Amino acid sequence: MPELPEVETVRRSLEQLYLKRRIQDVKVLLPRMILSPLDSFITLIKNTTFIAFRRKGKYLFLDLDNGYTIVSHLRMEGKYVKRNLKEQISNHTRVIFYLDNDELMCYDDSRSFGIMILVKTSESDKIKEIKKLGPEPFDISSANYLLDKYKNKNLEIKLCLLDQEIMSGLGNIYCDEVLYKSKINPYKKAKDITFLEAQAILDNSIETLNHAITLGGSTVSSYHPEKGVDGKFQNELLVYGKKGCRCVNCNSLIRKDRLGGRGTSYCPTCQNVSISIGITGKIASGKSTVLKYLKELGFPTFSCDEEVTRLYKLIPVKKRLIEIFGEGVLNDNLTVSKEYIKNAILDSSDKKIELENFIHPLVKESIQKFIKDNKNSKYTIVEVPLMFEKRIYTLFDYVLGVTCSHSCQIDHLKTRNSKSINHDLMIGQSNTFDKNVGKCHFLINNDGSINDLFNQVNEILYQCK
Secondary structure, three states, rough: OOOOHHHHHHHHHHHHOOOOOOEEEEEEEOHHOOOOHHHHHHHHHHEEEEEEEEEOOEEEEEOOOOOEEEEEOOOOOEEEEEEEEOOOOOOOOEEEEEOOOOOOEEEEEOOOEEEEEEEEEHHHHHHHHHHHOOOOOOOOOOOOHHHHHHOOOOOOOHHHOOOOOOOOOHHHHHHHHHHHHHHOOOOEHHHHHHHHHHHHHHHHHHHHHHHHHOOOOOOOOEEOOOOOOOOOOOHHHHOOOOOOOOOOOOOEEEEEEEEEEEEEEOOOOOOOOOOEEEEEOOOOOOOHHHHHHHHHHOOOEEEEHHHHHOOOOOOOHHHHHHHHOOOOHEOOHHHHHOHHHHHHHHHHHHHHHHHHHHHHHHHHHHHHHHHEEEEEEEEEEEEOOOOOOOHHHHHHEEEEEEEEEEHHHHHHHOOOOOHHHHHHHHOOOOOOOHHHHHOOOOOOOOOOHHHHHHHHHHHHHOOOO
């Protein structure tokens, strides 16, 4: 969607092209986009002259000399196009203004989301949507205004910047750019923003918007400026649309997540956004040892085995397990018998598939929540034995595989007092790690000493910037 700089560019183009032009006639080809009574819309616009073109937020105000104003919102794909009487109009043309110099001002909108409404100029700021708009960054005199608005907001700062009732003018593109320049984690709660951070947001909002306006906005899929207007700010973007590129400041890879349903681009290093690392490997390879070490370093950790244990205590989960395995899946104290499940899935591949189809989506959902809840940590660590089932590996920035020799596996199983080593190894054969090892970003060999293992982990943390 065109944002403030793009709409301001449109306003300036309209002013240059149509100021003092007289409207001889109006033809509405898509009546539903006119929110005023259609007859009066046409009647009151005919034989009037454009005397000013204004903007507030993403709304355009086309002032007429009869005391009325056309309020226009471009929405996703709306644009004004200059044509002459001999040119064929587009299939996407929705409104045609016939001007006194034999030119047409056409409003084109391929997705037909745009709106127009005719109101008295004196009442144009009283439209409900306009009244709700907060001040633009240019009109805010102190960062204390933002602090006051944010102090009780438990939402992420990115979502608050998108809230046009707090401060209007920043859409998705410019929110990402402002937060990057301000070195602020987009997941940080608005209520935790400091005065200096609020000041950085305000200063960078003004600087970024002014620079974008100077360059004619950003030419993106939904916005292309008029001929003769550069629209070159997209060449200045630092994080938006740069997923997988190197940060110009620290050389880290730019990442993109979903936050509040919106794509959110950021540098994890400059903006202190958690890097998620998934740990996987075959049974008894040392995954839990790596997880424990990283937990001791102070990073948030998540064990899928522990999560399954938690899920198995839930009554709805128990009921589903009984449906899959029968009453024998519960011990005498009504707890779930993991040993029973191990034997059952070893004997029946169908039951194994049925269990995985039920439990893996629940675990995946828990992982997603854990990662989101810990975006303010430097690293977020998750141990996932069955990493490649249900594409769980796609949740992580990096996947770390832990390997070891068969003899080391046996030694590790002995250390953990396995009741049946051969049985556990047979269960482990269903692990698809070997087939998917190429999806791992890093591999650790755990055949050496514990210090060697930890040194490998430390080196990987350094490389994960």
